[in-house]
Amino acid sequence: MSLFKKFKPEFLSYTATDSGPFKSLFNFKKLWINRILILLCVALIPLICLATFTFMVTKDDTEIEINLRTIRLVSNAKRTISFFVSERKAALSYIIRSNSYEQINNNKQLAIILQSLKESIGGFTDLGVIDASGKQIQYVGPYDLQNVNYSSEEWFKEVAIRNHFISDVFLGFRKVPHLIIAFKHTLPNGAFYVLRATLETERFNQILSDINLSGSEDAFLINKFGTIQTPSRSQGNVLSKTALPVPQYSEHTEVMEVTDSQLRKIVIGYAYIPETPFILMLTEEKTILMQPWRKTRNMIIFFVALSILAILVVVYWVATHLVNQVFLADLKRASTLHEVEQSSKLASIGRLAAGVAHEVNNPLAIINEKAGLMKDIFSYKEEYKHDTKILGLIDSILASVERCGKITKRLLGFARHLDVSIQNVDIRAVIEDVLGFLVKEAEYRSIIVTVDIEEDIPQFETDRGKLQQILLNLINNAFAAMQDNGHLDIKICRVENDFVAVSVKDDGSGIPEEDLKRIFEPFFSTKTKTGGTGLGLSITYGLIQELNGKLGVVSKFGKGSEFTISLPLTNISKKR
Amino acid sequence: MKILLVDDEQELVSTLAERLSIRGIDADWVTSGEEAMEKIQTTPYDLAVLDMKMPRMSGLELRKKIQEIKPHMRYIFMTGHGSAKDFYSASSEEGADCYLVKPVHINTLITKITEVLAQ
Secondary structure (H helix, E strand, O other), X not given: OHHHHHHOXXXXXXXXXXXXXXXXXXXXXXHHHHHHHHHHHHHXXXXXXXXHHHHHHHHHHHHHHHHHHHXXXXXXXXXXXXXXXXXXXHHHHHHHHHOOHHHHOOHHHHHHHHHHHHHHOOOEEEEEEEXXXXXEEEEXXXXXXXXXXXXXXXXXXXXXXXXXXXXXXXXXXXXXXXXXXXEEEEOOOOOEEEEEEEEOHHXXXXXXXXXXXXXXXXXXXXXXXXXXXXXXXXOOOOOOEOOOOOOOOOOOOEEEEXXXXXXXXXXXXXXXXXXXXXXXXXXXXXXXXXXXXXXXXXXXXXXXHHXXXXXXXXXXXXXXXXXHHHHHHHHHHHHHHHXXXXXXXXHHHHHHHHHHHHHHHHHHHHHHHXXXXXXXXXXXXXXXXXXXXXXXXXXXXXXXXXXXXXXXXXXXXXXXXXXXXXXXXXXXXXXXXXXXXXXXXXXXXOOEEEEEEOOOOOOXXXXXXXXXXXXXHHHHHHHHHOOOOOEEEEEEEEEOOOEEEEEEEEOOOOOOHHXXXXXXXXXXXXXXXXXXXXXXXXXXXXXXXXXOOEEEEEEEOOOEEEEEEEEEOOXXXXXX | OEEEEEOOOHHHHHHHHHHHHHOOOXXXXXXXXXXXXXXXXXXXXXEEEEEOOOOOOOHHHHHHHHHHHOOOOEEEEEEOOOOXXXXXXXXXXXXXXXXXXXXXXXXXXXXXXXXXXXX
């Protein structure tokens, strides 16, 4: 808050007090806020659009990349598993076609075949021959499954119908997860037998673990009922049900997205392995897959935030500077209008005074002459010559006429000087004229006015009307600052040969230090409630500058103020 | 010494002439420029005291006309109006010797008359 106060534009705390033509043309607060909003819109909308676009594009790209990688991994694994199963299927098909029933139904021969299979392509656990009644008539392998009857097993019924069969992973009689491949062969007499082989599920596990998986990815097989066929890191034990939905059949490798029970988004790559009951599943949490994109996103957010901060600073500065220029121009306009108004007022007062003085002067002259003639007559007549009362009365009339004459002449003189610009000026006469207007107030308020003028002050060329106005303003201000019985000292001296300095010193209220540097600013006033416009000193300052002069002030709060103006004795006409 | 007072204020100009006469100055008075021109034709005056603002013919116009026929006459201007325009028109004109603002003390006027005629 204090930081804002420090950078708070001046026009925000400006309270307009003027009306009419002097009224401010703008609502600066509204103007400022509008500028800021417009500049922010112009700067931020494209930035935010660009950032959003980049955000979406990078996100889409990352998702596409994740999908492609998943499809690639799943497709590779699918091909390997499919090849593994097809190879073993083809081997069994070859055995059943290249050997007679007698050979296959021979335990020793069957053991040799199993041994050959293990040594050539591997992956076989055992082999069995099952007759049409479902009885296993020959068995070679690690378990004791000779004579086991499979007639009630689903797979046996299936193979009897479809000629060959690849099972899901199941426990079977051995109570160990395994899968079988079975082929039916019909004998010339119409009977049939089934050659059944058990495949090691370890080989599936091996294939799946060979996929280049990242830390939390999981690859496993399920069947069409969602039963897990191979070990899974995240979905549970083999032969338990997966919590994930069984994906719809597709010939190709697909990717889908699901939400699990913990509301995590899971990306699933899957493929149906042809001619098997298996579905290969590759799963990963989406948040983990999107990790690299989040880094990019954070970078984008960081740079956008940095840009917004820079834009805010620049926009604040530009808008404030812009509105401040308008504010200053508006102040200057109002100040100039006030100045013109004051000059115009003074000129009007001058013309009015001159008109009144003229109208009054003629009757005054008549009174003067008539009273003078009366005095002449009485002075020459013997009977009135010594009548002091009559002569005294006439003298009193004449004295009053003279006094009125002086007043009208002063008014005429003041007005006359307002009309003329540059002329030779005697500073003593100007001070006398100005004080002439204030002498009665000084008398009523018992203010002692002392004037000290150095003897060697020459006449100099300047604008007498402006000089009168300057001195009148300064002395008026001093009178306003003083209590009754105050002292006003006016001192005029020559400075550095080329300048005349006029100091107006009072023992009034003085100016507080914090206000001292602002007293020449237009509209700065501590008397606005009592009708002060805050323009007196500002106009005085402007007038002194017009005369190529300088204005200085020394003040102590509670002790009084001294205003000193210095005016050039020689150069004003040259400069003009 | 004979002088002519010209002012549209009859009360003023007649009294002033009388007071000057009391002090030994022979002064005639008229209240318009036209009357003044008539007087000038018949009487030789050393000096004219002219009011600057008069109806029909101002003091300055009157002075120009008099100057054509009496080039050596001297003038004192008198006015109740103290505008700068009056002041500068009066003082910049050739032959304008003095400019006084009403009301004028009789002794001041006599002093000025004496001074102007002595120049």
